[in-house]
Amino acid sequence: MGDGRWRLLALLAGLVLLVAGCTGAGETGDADATADTGGAGTASDAAAGGEGAAPAGTFVHAADDEPLSIDPAQVEPGEGGETMILQAYERLVEIDPNGPDLIPGLSTEVPTRDNGLISDDGLTYTFPIREGVTFHDGSELTADDVKYSWDRVIEMDLPESAADLLIDNVAETAVTDDGAFEVTLTSPTASFLRAVSTAMVASVVSQDAVEANGGITAGEPNEFMATNMVGTGPYTFVAWNRGENIQFEINSDYWGEPANLDLRVEIVPDPDVRVLGLRAGDYDMIETDPSFIGDIEGAEGVVIYSEGLLLEPIHIGFNLNIPKDQLPSEDTIPADFFHDPLVRRAFNHAYDYDAFLQGALGGFGDFNPHYVPQGMFGYDPEAPLYNQQDTAEAEKLFREAGLWDEGFTVSVITEEANLFEIAALVLKDSLEALNPKFQVRVLAVAEAQFDEAHASDPVPYAMWVKNADPFADPDAYMQAYENPDGEWGQIHGFAKGYENPEQIASLIDEAALELDETRRAELYSELETLLYNDPMWLIAAQEGIANAHRDNVEGFVLNPLWPRPNVKFALFNKS
Amino acid sequence: MQIRDYVLRRLLVLPLLIVGTSIIVFSLTRIGGSPIGIYLSHEMSQDEVAQLEERFHLDDPLPVQYLFWASGVVRGDLGWSGVAAAPVTQVFPTKLAASMELAIAAAIVAVVLGLALGTYAGARRNRLPDHLTRVFSISGASMPLFWFAILLLIVFWVNLGWFPVGRSDADIYGRIAHPTGLYTVDALLAGDFAALRDALWHLALPAITLGYGATAIIARMMRSSLVEELQEDYVDAARAKGLPERLVLKRHARRNALIPTVTVIGLTFGFLLQGAVVAEIIFQWPGLGRWMADAVLRGDQATIMAYVLFTSVLFLFVNLAVDVVYAYLDRRVVLGE
Numbered sequence: 056m057g058d059g060r061w062r063l064l065a066l067l068a069g070l071v072l073l074v075a076g077c078t079g080a081g082e083t084g085d086a087d088a089t090a091d092t093g094g095a096g097t098a099s100d101a102a103a104g105g106e107g108a109a110p111a112g113t114f115v116h117a118a119d120d121e122p123l124s125i126d127p128a129q130v131e132p133g134e135g136g137e138t139m140i141l142q143a144y145e146r147l148v149e150i151d152p153n154g155p156d157l158i159p160g161l162s163t164e165v166p167t168r169d170n171g172l173i174s175d176d177g178l179t180y181t182f183p184i185r186e187g188v189t190f191h192d193g194s195e196l197t198a199d200d201v202k203y204s205w206d207r208v209i210e211m212d213l214p215e216s217a218a219d220l221l222i223d224n225v226a227e228t229a230v231t232d233d234g235a236f237e238v239t240l241t242s243p244t245a246s247f248l249r250a251v252s253t254a255m256v257a258s259v260v261s262q263d264a265v266e267a268n269g270g271i272t273a274g275e276p277n278e279f280m281a282t283n284m285v286g287t288g289p290y291t292f293v294a295w296n297r298g299e300n301i302q303f304e305i306n307s308d309y310w311g312e313p314a315n316l317d318l319r320v321e322i323v324p325d326p327d328v329r330v331l332g333l334r335a336g337d338y339d340m341i342e343t344d345p346s347f348i349g350d351i352e353g354a355e356g357v358v359i360y361s362e363g364l365l366l367e368p369i370h371i372g373f374n375l376n377i378p379k380d381q382l383p384s385e386d387t388i389p390a391d392f393f394h395d396p397l398v399r400r401a402f403n404h405a406y407d408y409d410a411f412l413q414g415a416l417g418g419f420g421d422f423n424p425h426y427v428p429q430g431m432f433g434y435d436p437e438a439p440l441y442n443q444q445d446t447a448e449a450e451k452l453f454r455e456a457g458l459w460d461e462g463f464t465v466s467v468i469t470e471e472a473n474l475f476e477i478a479a480l481v482l483k484d485s486l487e488a489l490n491p492k493f494q495v496r497v498l499a500v501a502e503a504q505f506d507e508a509h510a511s512d513p514v515p516y517a518m519w520v521k522n523a524d525p526f527a528d529p530d531a532y533m534q535a536y537e538n539p540d541g542e543w544g545q546i547h548g549f550a551k552g553y554e555n556p557e558q559i560a561s562l563i564d565e566a567a568l569e570l571d572e573t574r575r576a577e578l579y580s581e582l583e584t585l586l587y588n589d590p591m592w593l594i595a596a597q598e599g600i601a602n603a604h605r606d607n608v609e610g611f612v613l614n615p616l617w618p619r620p621n622v623k624f625a626l627f628n629k630s
Numbered sequence: 631m632q633i634r635d636y637v638l639r640r641l642l643v644l645p646l647l648i649v650g651t652s653i654i655v656f657s658l659t660r661i662g663g664s665p666i667g668i669y670l671s672h673e674m675s676q677d678e679v680a681q682l683e684e685r686f687h688l689d690d691p692l693p694v695q696y697l698f699w700a701s702g703v704v705r706g707d708l709g710w711s712g713v714a715a716a717p718v719t720q721v722f723p724t725k726l727a728a729s730m731e732l733a734i735a736a737a738i739v740a741v742v743l744g745l746a747l748g749t750y751a752g753a754r755r756n757r758l759p760d761h762l763t764r765v766f767s768i769s770g771a772s773m774p775l776f777w778f779a780i781l782l783l784i785v786f787w788v789n790l791g792w793f794p795v796g797r798s799d800a801d802i803y804g805r806i807a808h809p810t811g812l813y814t815v816d817a818l819l820a821g822d823f824a825a826l827r828d829a830l831w832h833l834a835l836p837a838i839t840l841g842y843g844a845t846a847i848i849a850r851m852m853r854s855s856l857v858e859e860l861q862e863d864y865v866d867a868a869r870a871k872g873l874p875e876r877l878v879l880k881r882h883a884r885r886n887a888l889i890p891t892v893t894v895i896g897l898t899f900g901f902l903l904q905g906a907v908v909a910e911i912i913f914q915w916p917g918l919g920r921w922m923a924d925a926v927l928r929g930d931q932a933t934i935m936a937y938v939l940f941t942s943v944l945f946l947f948v949n950l951a952v953d954v955v956y957a958y959l960d961r962r963v964v965l966g967e
Contacts, residue, residue, distance in 0.1 A: 123715045214678030215669070274681060282716065293804075297714050297721055298916035300800055319800055324924070325911055327780065328795060335788040337795070503667030503712075503929030512676040542675065 114316040114608075114624050117323040117338040121298065123215075126280035127258035128208045131215045132524050133367070137255045137618035139301055142318065142625065143191070144258035144286030147182045147201065147236070148248060150527070150616045152626060155432065157252055161185050161196065161259055161287065162236070166248065168570075177243030177570060178226075182236040188310045190261035191284070191291045198236040202228045203262040205238070207271050217256040224250075243568050245575060246528030249432075253527035253616050261285040289314040289625035298322060303624075314625035315610075333357055333603055339629065340604035342620050344474065345419035351603050358611075360602040361419055366428045366525040366615050369478050370536075371467065371593040373399055374517050376548030381515040385496055387464045388517055394552045396589050401452035403593050404445040407485040411595050415477040419599030425586035426523075426536045428597050430615055432572075433529035433579030439587040441594065446489055453490070462492025467518035468508055471499035475520040478595040482518075512546050522598070527616055529579050533563045537586060547591070554589050605629075636957050640950055651942045652703065655935055656696050664688055665931030668712030686710070703939070709932030713924045718936040721921070727811025728797060729917035732840065732909070733902040735814075735833045739841025740848055740902070741895055745888075747845070748852020752887070753879055755857050763849065771846035779839045779912040786835060793835045795914040802828045836913040840906060844898045851894045855887035862886075 122136035127144060130136040149160040157165045162182035166172030172181045188196040205221055205228050212218050224247055227239040240247060251257040260280070265271065268279035284292035289311065290303035303318040321338065323329045330350045332338040334357065343351070351357050373393040382388070393399055412420050422442035427434045453459045467482060469475045476499045483495035498516070500508075509519060526532055534541040539550040539560050550556040559582070566578035602613060602620060609628040613621045659665070669682050683689040686709075687698045702709060708718035751763035786793045797803070798813060806820040814833070817825035859865065860883050868878045907919035918937070925933035 121713070121715060123712070214674060214681040274685065294800075296800070296803070296916070297716055298725070298921065299796060299798075299914070302800055302804075321796070321914070323914060325914075328783070328912060328914060331780075331783055331788050332795065335791060337787075501667075501927060501929050503665075503670070504663075505667075506670040506674075507664070507667035510670050510674045510676070510679045546675075 112316060113319055114627055114629065115319050115321060115337065115339050116620070116624065117321045117329045117332055117341040118620075119324060119326070119329070119342040121322045122301070124276065124281040125284050125292075125295070125301075126277060127204070127216075127255050127260060128211045128218070129213050129216050129276050129281055130255050132217045132254070133619070138620065139284065139292075139320065140255040140258055140286075141288075141618055141623060142290040142303060143284040143288045143292050144255070144260065145288050146252055146257050146259065148252045150252055150614060152612045152614055152623065154614075155430075155616060157248060159185075160252070161188065161201065177240075179237060179239050180247070181231065182238075184234060184236055185310065188287050189308050190264065190287055191306060192261050192264050194261050194263040196259070196287055198230040198234050200262045201236040201259050202230055203265070204259045205257065207260070207265065208256055210271050210273050211276075212274060213276060217254050220250055220254050220256055243570065244530075245567060245570055246530040249527040250531065255618065259287065289623075290318055312625075315628040316624075318624045330603075333605065336605065338605075339608055339627075340602070340620070340622075343601055343603050345417040345599055345601040346415060346474070348417050348419065348601050348603075356606050358604055358606045358608070360604070360611065360613060361599060363600045363613065363615050364421055364429050365598045365600055365619070365621075366431060367522040368423055368426075368428055368597045369474060369520070369522045369595045371402075371478065371482060371595060372514075372519050372521070372543070372547065373402070373552075373591060373593070374514050374519075374547050375552045375591075376513045376546065377517055378513045378515055381513075382517060383466045383496070383498070385464055386466050386517060391551070392463070392465070392517060395456050396552065396554060397452045397456040398458065399552070399590050399593075400588070401449045401456060401458075402482075402486075403441040403590050404452065405449035405485050405489050406441070406593055406595065407444045407481055408442050408596065409444065410484070411478055411481045415474050415481070416596055416598060417601075419601050420596040421599070423594060423597045424583040425590050425592060425594065426532045427529045427579055427583060428523075428532070431526075431529050431532070433566075433576055435576070435580040435583050438580060438583035440583075441587070441590070444485065449489060458493075459490060460492075462490060462494070464494040464496065465517050466496040466498050467520060468498045468500060468505060468516045469520040470502050470505045474598070475522070479520045481595065482593070513548075514546065520595075525615075525618070530563070530567045533566065533579075533582065537582070537591060538563045543591075549591055552589075552591070559585060559589075633954070633957055637954055640953065644946060644950065647946055648943055649700075651946065652700055652939060653696065655938045655942060656699060659931045659935050659938070660692065660695075662929070662931070665929070668928055668930045668932075669710075699935070708936040708939075711921075711925070711933045711936075712930040713928055713933060714921060718932055722918075722936060722940070724808075724811050725916065725918040725921045728813075728915060729903060729906055729910070729919055731812045731814065732833065732836055732906055732915055732917055733899060735837035736840035736844065736902045736906075736909075737895070737899050739837050740844035740898060743841065743845040744848025744895075745852055745891070747849040748891070749856060749879070749884055749887075751849065752853040752856030752860070755860075760853070763853070767846035767849045769846075770842045771850075773843075775839065775843060775908045776912060778842065779836075779909055782835050782839055783912065794832055795835070795912075797829075797832050797914070797916055799828045799832075836906075836909045836915050839913070840902055840909045844902055847898060848891060848894060852887060852891045855890050856883055859883040859887045 118135055118138065120135045122139055123134055124130050125136045125139045127140055130140055146160050147162040148157045148165050151158045159165055161184060163185050164170060164172060164183055166180045166182060184196065184198045184201065190196060208218050208221050209225065212222060224240050224244055225238055226241045229237045231237050264285035265277065265280060269277045282295055289306050289309045291306045293302040293304050295301045299322060301320045305314045305317055323332065326347055329341040330347060333341045333351065334354050336356065348359060351359060375393045377390040379390060408422065412418060421429055422440055423429050424438040424440040450459065467479045469479045479497040483497050486493040486495050508514060508516060523532065523536060536543055537559065538544045539553055539556040553559055562578055562582050566575050569575040569578060600613065600615060600621065604611060607630045609630055610626050612626055615621050617623065666683055666688050669686065670679060687695055706719055711718045711721055714721045747763045751760040754760050787795060802825050806816055806822050806825050808816045809819065810816055813829040814826060817829050865878060865883055868882050906917055907923050909915065910917045910920035911923065922937055
């Protein structure tokens with residue numbers, strides 16, 4: 056190549072980069088251009104605005120992970136897809152943005168016994184369906200769509216979803232002659248309405264859209280619905296650019312208060328980039344946890360919201376159902392190690408709660424009794440709970456259990472590089488500082504490896520760390536995490552360890568059926584005391600909500616009962 | 631044997647090599663255990679796990695699993711990417727195109743800067759410009775990529791607001807077709823210069839980050855080659871003829887110094903393609919590197935297998951192409967001599 060051509064090439068490349076920088080900054084400096092494109096929220100907009108503000112017209116949220124599915128029938132509880140579904144789909148009844156009360160959604164009324172929409176036997180719920188509501192595909196909402204949506208979840212029965220919520224509770228669905236949706240339960244369940252108001256699996260989808268795109272196949276996901284959304288919510292799904300963003304636009308035909316801004320959810324796995332983007336003004340809000348607050352505190356134009364607690368306590372599980380000869384070879388504990396309540400209590404007293412709260416959580420969090428999180432109906436502030444390390448009591452209990460002089464080695468498995476690993480390391484430090492003969496091996500592994508071990512039955516480890524799934528009713532926590540006949544009760548063999556398993560099971564079941572709220576609260580209070588003395592978990596903390604957004608965000612409201620990040624973007628505006 | 635026969639023979643062997651490669655790839659990824667973990671959530675029961683195993687045919691014996699996977703590959707189905715939540719075949723081309731585009735842009739930065747700096751320094755050996763260029767080059771080669779990337783982000787994104795992260799402005803990207811997956815090329819094909827500007831604007835920071843490290847290698851190679859060439863007799867002859875020093879450098883010495891440098895540039899492109907992982911993660915670039923890093927960390931075997939199979943088959947084809955070129959250049963290869 057001749058000299059002239061080299062020079063030309065060099066000049067061209069240099070110019071390209073120069074022009075890219077200069078013209079880029081100039082392009083979106085034009086406020087009109089920003090408005091025309093819906094406001095993409097780019098750095099140049101921030102520069103143009105001069106105050107680091109993302110453009111008006113679009114709310115930009117930086118999420119930490121990509122959804123696995125955005126189909127209500129497939130979405131996994133606690134997973135990123137729930138955030139998207141909350142914005143584009145609706146349920147029959149919803150949670151009031153400012154509290155735990157139920158408000159009408161696609162049903163014009165919240166069923167109660169007083170309004171006659173719950174039958175006297177507590178089995179049949181009737182939902183009058185709102186008229187004049189259209190799906191994003193233009194079809195009109197009817198009770199048939201609601202029935203189709205719920206029947207679809209039950210028929211598909213996808214293991215990753217929360218289909219069990221409907222399968223376990225719903226005996227029959229029907230459309231009444233006057234166009235209402237009627238559901239008959241298998242047994243009276245006090246938690247039913249709350250559960251279907253917060254569970255994304257109960258969202259209503261467009262029957263026309265599903266039938267036009269693959270219909271329903273038992274046990275098989277619907278690829279169209281896994282990657283598209285056709286709901287009735289204030290946001291219409293536009294596009295999912297994998298690894299980049301998910302885009303929504305305002306649903307101009309929305310039956311209720313329409314959204315103020317379009318919405319773009321950026322997929323930003325790197326927490327440092329999320330923080331920088333918020334500071335740059337490219338993101339209006341970011342997904343974060345308390346450990347990143349230090350990076351944001353004091354940043355210009357950034358507001359940190361730190362009120363409230365997540366409904367996902369971080370807990371360490373005790374396995375009472377250890378499979379013979381399957382523990383890691385270094386473990387010296389016998390299979391019945393955790394059968395003794397003294398040992399479980401000793402672990403609970405030995406844990407350095409303050410270290411975890413002030414260290415890993417940066418002070419954002421609190422503690423809850425076994426097993427009702429704060430902010431949940433049935434939480435008793437007077438109930439005894441483990442929230443302070445008590446080494447003297449721990450030593451006493453370990454001595455009584457006959458473990459003090461001999462010591463032990465136990466492994467705890469956890470996902471690597473997150474709060475769970477830190478919770479496990481605090482356990483290790485707590486116990487090893489208490490007695491050098493106590494050895495805790497923290498096995499921090501990749502998420503897939505942890506999930507595989509965690510899904511085993513029996514679990515081949517004596518202990519593991521994770522957070523609870525968020526639920527809307529204490530019954531769900533009690534059934535999942537305390538009932539000896541419940542999910543974890545069976546896998547971990549709680550019946551082998553409870554001093555009185557029948558009493559606990561009976562109280563939990565009684566509370567589940569009790570429709571009198573005062574009596575129901577008393578039952579949970581009684582359970583919280585019983586379970587303090589006979590704990591099946593070590594609850595490291597109830598993580599605090601740490602939300603960070605720009606100071607020009609208006610109408611900010613957050614409800615822990617909504618899926619993370621616990622917000623409905625349609626309620627927000629920007630100044 | 632004619633070249634045509636040689637090529638045909640090699641093409642006939644190719645499917646066998648691909649099958650062998652696929653068996654090795656499948657076996658190696660299964661050494662780490664079942665790929666079911668990526669599809670599980672932490673609250674699943676054994677029954678639910680069994681349902682998922684059935685859905686992905688992971689409850690079958692390994693040979694059956696291989697046949698299922700291989701038949702899928704033949705049909706163009708490389709499985710379901712757990713981390714991308716989409717079929718691998720759907721995601722792969724877009725990710726590959728994004729990485730290629732970044733690597734090409736970084737290579738342009740590296741080549742242009744590297745050659746310019748190397749020439750400038752080589753022609754001024756042991757003088758101040760040479761020392762300054764050396765400092766610049768060494769800092770590029772020794773600076774950790776992630777640190778440099780974060781530094782650029784803080785300065786040009788957070789503080790100055792001149793450059794963004796990500797690959798595109800979502801609205802502009804969405805308004806043009808993407809037949810090639812290379813945003814710049816697609817923008818040109820669409821005749822949309824705002825989109826081209828957007829593509830280049832987003833490319834700038836990651837390309838500079840990646841390209842800076844490679845610049846150092848090219849600049850050092852160019853400098854040392856040029857210094858050597860400038861000591862050759864033909865350079866003295868050119869000077870003795872009275873040729874101006876500028877022309878001696880450009881027409882004679884630099885042209886010869888480029889020969890070893892071009893070899894390095896070729897190798898550098900491979901380095902850029904592989905080294906893009908960190909830049910892709912930090913700059914939110916939706917490329918192959920970021921996807922693969924995520925897949926490896928989360929144990930997404932379908933994605934890993936697809937990637938390894940792709941690179942293996944690519945290597946087989948490149949190898950075939952090289953052998954054909956050899957055969958063309960040296961007939962003894964064809965005749966087996």
